[in-house]
Amino acid sequence: EPEVTQTPSHQVTQMGQEVILRCVPISNHLYFYWYRQILGQKVEFLVSFYNNEISEKSEIFDDQFSVERPDGSNFTLKIRSTKLEDSAMYFCASRTQSGVSTDTQYFGPGTRLTVL
Amino acid sequence: KQEVTQIPAALSVPEGENLVLNCSFTDSAIYNLQWFRQDPGKGLTSLLLIQSSQREQTSGRLNASLDKSSGRSTLYIAASQPGDSATYLCAVRQAAGNKLTFGGGTRVLVKP
Numbered sequence: 001e002p003e004v005t006q007t008p009s010h011q012v013t014q015m016g017q018e019v020i021l022r023c024v025p026i027s028n029h030l031y032f033y034w035y036r037q038i039l040g041q042k043v044e045f046l047v048s049f050y051n052n053e054i055s056e057k058s059e060i061f062d063d064q065f066s067v068e069r070p071d072g073s074n075f076t077l078k079i080r081s082t083k084l085e086d087s088a089m090y091f092c093a094s095r096t097q098s099g100v101s102t103d104t105q106y107f108g109p110g111t112r113l114t115v116l
Numbered sequence: 117k118q119e120v121t122q123i124p125a126a127l128s129v130p131e132g133e134n135l136v137l138n139c140s141f142t143d144s145a146i147y148n149l150q151w152f153r154q155d156p157g158k159g160l161t162s163l164l165l166i167q168s169s170q171r172e173q174t175s176g177r178l179n180a181s182l183d184k185s186s187g188r189s190t191l192y193i194a195a196s197q198p199g200d201s202a203t204y205l206c207a208v209r210q211a212a213g214n215k216l217t218f219g220g221g222t223r224v225l226v227k228p
Contacts, residue, residue, distance in 0.1 A: 043160070103165060109159035
């Protein structure tokens with residue numbers, strides 16, 4: 001069964017460093033998302049991406065964050081200058097086009113980001 | 117702003133008992149609602165998606181109901197097993213936009 005994959009599974013970085021989190025969505029999907037979950041808190045939406053542009057973003061997704069789909073398969077989240085409070089599990093998700101029988105968002109296994 | 121709440125935060129039942137998990141949301145203008153399972157330190161596994169026009173959706177031992185007007189969904193898991201132990205999350209997608217807003221989850225322990 002197709003699945004969303006994410007690398008790395010765990011990333012440790014120093015405060016102020018740049019990190020890139022990588023995701024490979026399901027191949028025929030057109031909508032891509034990043035969410036994060038700080039330990040013990042709710043899963044929070046960061047950004048959605050469709051047709052090579054951001055379609056929606058949350059207040060969390062400030063100028064320190066960016067997303068890119070550099071080729072036909074990868075979807076990346078970059079954090080330019082990490083802060084301690086960026087420590088969280090980051091989930092990538094994807095879904096197929098609206099109008100199909102299912103709008104299910106499929107999530108990857110997550111990347112645990114630890115900022116020291 | 118949509119708020120999603122799941123009560124109780126934790127639940128412990130003996131094996132074989134039916135599980136009833138609750139989810140409530142403040143804005144009834146939703147497009148759909150999804151139930152997920154999350155194992156400790158792991159990703160989210162989609163269990164069921166129920167469209168706003170549907171009253172319920174079933175998959176195996178799982179049944180989700182939706183009462184949009186009262187802002188509630190319930191996930192029923194029949195004949196619980198120790199392998200059902202996990203955190204169960206509900207998430208709603210608004211009619212406008214395509215992000216999911218999550219509840220805090222219910223942590224379930226099924227005791228053998």
